[in-house]
Amino acid sequence: MNRTVRRAMVEGAAILKGLGVTARYLFRRPVTLQYPEQRPRIPPRFKGRHWLTLYEDGDERCVGCELCAIVCPAQAIYVKPAENTPEKRVSKGERYAEEFQINMLRCIFCGFCEEACPTGAIVLGHDFELADYSRQALIYTKEMLTEPYPGASGRDPRREV
């Protein structure tokens, strides 16, 4: 038989087989998650937006050591440390973070900051809906990052590190 004809028949059979595969999928339930109505299941170790956690008594855990800023591969973190004084105690160490900013546009959610933190102050939470309308709005300040009450981020406030 002619080579072209024989090849056409072999390839034609292959195409018919492929059509069978797609036809089977037509009658299966789609795997799509209808997102705003159906919420995705977040695994426990998911890395979402950051929180600066508090001790049970309301003191900040962050001691302004800047290890998170140093380890950050995307250089998304800025920490400005200040000294604790007897009149104004913010954290349990000698220093605390006067300013703490994370540029969420740069953050790659690697979790290195969490690993590096000696007091377990910075943790990555489960919130992944981080869209906003301006670049400025995505630089999270200390007020935005600090959890509103001890344990709000889901981290046990009694845990040591």
Added chain:
Amino acid sequence: MTLVLEAAAKSALLAFLLLTATAYTVFLERRLLGRFHHRIGPNRVGPWGLLQPLADGIKLLAKEDFMPRAADRVVYLAAPLIVMVAALFAYAVIPFGPPVELFGRRIHLYIANPDAGVLLVLGASSIGVYGLILGGWSSNSKYALLGSLRSAAQVVSYELAWGLSVLSVVLTAGTLRLGGIVEAQRELWFVVKQPLAFVVFFLSALAETNRAPFDLPEAEQELIAGYHTEYGGLKFVMFYIAEYVAIITQSALATLLFFGGWLGPVLPGVVWFLLKTAVFVGVFIWIRATVPRVRYDHLMGLSWKLLIPLALTNLVVTSLFVV
């Protein structure tokens, strides 16, 4: 006078129905492709996403209506019109069913029934090539020009195989009237009598309508969007409509030429015709969901080395049997 009125009314109704059908073919394609790909597809606008075509239309109308500065204005504007009118023109001779009695009058479900109906459809589809070439040339862009030449080469190559396969059907039926061809299938559908012609017809129809796996005019990697690269907004819509009208035309023709048109038990003829056409549109989409795009030389090779010789052989054998 009443005849002219009747024809005008039928044309207007047909144009409206066709454009609506086109919009919903796009919707059907997106929903079906979704299911073929194991996902859902557009379902947000209206119940089951049924208003999606409306939203698409508003979006396309609201788009910026630009024109390349160095374009040949008249030809640039005429090209999408030519393509769309040529695509719609074929419906003037496509019969949708047997005559029906309505308001005490016998109404034919076609606008015209010329002796050479099949030839008219062939001619109408080849006029569309002018639109492709002119659109690509008048845009004054190398990409559009190369894209239009490529599309034209593809359409012309497959028009040959397509015409030859239709000719075998015409020979078997003994008439060029589309209605006559349907009536000739009362005993046996032509897909059984002329299986080879059907295969050639169907593959060429896929290529003629620029459908996957032969959607080479839209090879983004090399030519962006081919001949309509420089078109946007409403003018792009016209090319788009033409493409989808062509899919419905080819489905309708496949039904008429090979699957007994409106012939069928129980249900009225029109319903059978529309059902069979819809199934073919579904098959077009099914194939798009399955087969990857072919390479350009394979596309040309398939037509010239396989389909045209096959169709010619089939034609010779058929004519031997008929005579």
